[in-house]
Structures are given as C-alpha cells and as structure tokens.
Amino acid sequence: MDKNIDITLKVWRQKGPKEKGFFETYQLKGISQGSSFLEMLDVLNEQLINEGKDPVVFDHDCREGICGMCSLYINGHPHGPDTEITTCQLHMRKFNDGDTITIEPWRSAGFPVIRDLMVDRYAFDKIIQSGGFVSVNTGGTLPDANAIPIPKHNAEMAMDAAACIGCGACVAACKNGSAMLFVSAKVSQLALLPQGRVEATKRAKAMVAKMDELGFGNCTNTRACEMECPKGISVSNIARLNREFIGAKLKD
Ligand code: SF4
Numbered sequence: 001m002d003k004n005i006d007i008t009l010k011v012w013r014q015k016g017p018k019e020k021g022f023f024e025t026y027q028l029k030g031i032s033q034g035s036s037f038l039e040m041l042d043v044l045n046e047q048l049i050n051e052g053k054d055p056v057v058f059d060h061d062c063r064e065g066i067c068g069m070c071s072l073y074i075n076g077h078p079h080g081p082d083t084e085i086t087t088c089q090l091h092m093r094k095f096n097d098g099d100t101i102t103i104e105p106w107r108s109a110g111f112p113v114i115r116d117l118m119v120d121r122y123a124f125d126k127i128i129q130s131g132g133f134v135s136v137n138t139g140g141t142l143p144d145a146n147a148i149p150i151p152k153h154n155a156e157m158a159m160d161a162a163a164c165i166g167c168g169a170c171v172a173a174c175k176n177g178s179a180m181l182f183v184s185a186k187v188s189q190l191a192l193l194p195q196g197r198v199e200a201t202k203r204a205k206a207m208v209a210k211m212d213e214l215g216f217g218n219c220t221n222t223r224a225c226e227m228e229c230p231k232g233i234s235v236s237n238i239a240r241l242n243r244e245f246i247g248a249k250l251k252d
C-alpha cells in the first residue's frame with residue numbers, strides 16, 4: 001500500500017549555459033508514494049516559491065510518456081531506476097522513506113544546459129531536418145497507403161522504430177555521447193517502408209553527417225543506450241543504419 005515518505009533531494013542548479021552548476025540539497029516531507037516523480041518536483045517548487053526562492057527548472061509537457069521532454073538523470077539513470085518508462089511515468093513508490101535522490105540534467109556536449117535540469121535538445125531537430133522525413137506529395141489523387149503491399153515483419157519493425165520519442169536518454173546514457181540509437185530509429189522507420197526507400201541513400205548520409213557535425217560521439221557498442229531507452233528501441237536498428245550508410249557510400 002502507498003504511504004507518505006520523507007526524502008532528501010540533491011538537485012543540480014545552474015543559472016545558465018555559461019554559469020557554474022552545483023548540487024543543492026532539499027528535504028521533502030510527507031510525499032505520497034502514489035504521486036508521480038514530476039508531481040513530487042511540483043511539490044518541491046511550491047515549497048521553494050513559498051520560501052521566496054527560485055523554483056527548479058525542468059522540462060515536461062505531456063506527462064504521459066509521449067513527447068520525450070522530461071529529460072532527467074535520476075540516481076545515475078536517464079529516466080530513473082525503472083525500465084522502459086519515461087521520467088513522467090516514474091512513481092514515488094519506486095523510492096523508500098529516508099532515501100536520497102540525486103537529480104541531474106542530461107550530460108552531453110550535444111545537449112547544453114539551458115538552466116537547472118533543462119537542456120537544449122534542438123540538435124535532434126536539426127538531425128531530423130537534415131533528412132528524417134519523406135518528401136511525398138500528400139495532396140491530390142494519391143493511392144490509399146494500404147494499397148501498397150508491405151511485408152508484416154517490415155511493418156512491425158518500422159512501427160517498433162517509430163516508437164522513438166526523441167527524448168535523448170540514449171545520448172545521456174552513452175559514455176561517448178553518441179546519438180546513433182536515435183538516428184538509427186529515425187532512419188529505420190523510413191528505410192523499412194517502400195515510401196522511405198526513394199530517398200534512403202540521401203537520408204542515411206545526410207543524417208549521419210549532421211550527427212557528426214553537431215558533436216555527438218561515435219558508437220562503440222556498449223549498448224548502454226538500449227538498456228536505458230524508455231521505448232525499448234533495439235540496437236539492431238544501429239546495424240541497419242550502418243548497412244544503409246555503407247550502401248549509400250558505395251553508390252557515391
Ligand atoms: S532511441 Fe530511445 S532513448 Fe533515444 S531518443 Fe529515441 S526513445 Fe529516447
């Protein structure tokens with residue numbers, strides 16, 4: 001049964017991208033284990049505001065595991081100690097009375113800290129803009145999408161890859177700060193479908209080039225990304241990305 005717990009928080013505070021950050025310690029009393037992790041942070045911020053202090057800045061939007069905004073590193077794990085969930089889906093029943101919880105922002109050269117726990121993940125948008133789309137004409141007299149036969153296995157793998165919500169946990173978990181799992185999911189969801197094959201060669205090269213340009217590291221197959229991904233994106237997508245990339249280079 002859920003009960004109320006007292007916890008200690010060690011939260012990363014940083015006023016801006018160029019400011020020096022530090023851990024601040026807070027005590028919270030009577031937190032319901034039935035509340036979500038973000039609701040617990042809401043309680044902290046209410047407490048700080050009542051004390052006339054600056055609230056802790058953190059990103060969130062849907063609070064349903066869909067948007068990928070809630071990028072928190074909790075007790076050494078992106079999205080916390082549970083598996084295949086986002087921070088907003090994490091509940092306080094994962095923690096015990098008297099626990100100390102350490103909360104940090106994503107730490108990666110590709111995601112600079114904006115303030116406190118909020119990072120700039122615009123680099124992911126830039127990677128998508130470089131090729132993560134299909135330039136098909138969606139108006140006029142196009143055939144029904146269901147009229148194109150697609151093997152069931154391919155459709156399922158494409159759907160699995162499309163589950164990526166662009167949260168960046170894979171980058172935060174990787175000792176090299178590699179974005180390969182994210183890029184491979186975005187390349188795979190299109191490469192596996194006939195509509196995506198038309199621009200596949202251009203797409204793989206452009207997205208990998210953009211990823212390198214933006215300072216993300218190389219993949220050394222530690223699989224930390226797969227372990228920490230809230231959507232269970234498989235590293236088999238990285239193998240597909242490598243095949244797509246090498247195939248594209250051979251056509252140069
Ligand atoms: S691959 Fe997983 S961890 Fe990486 S951005 Fe997508 S959902 Fe997040």
Ligand code: FES
Binds near residue numbers: 065
């Ligand atoms: S707030 Fe949208 S996934 Fe967590």
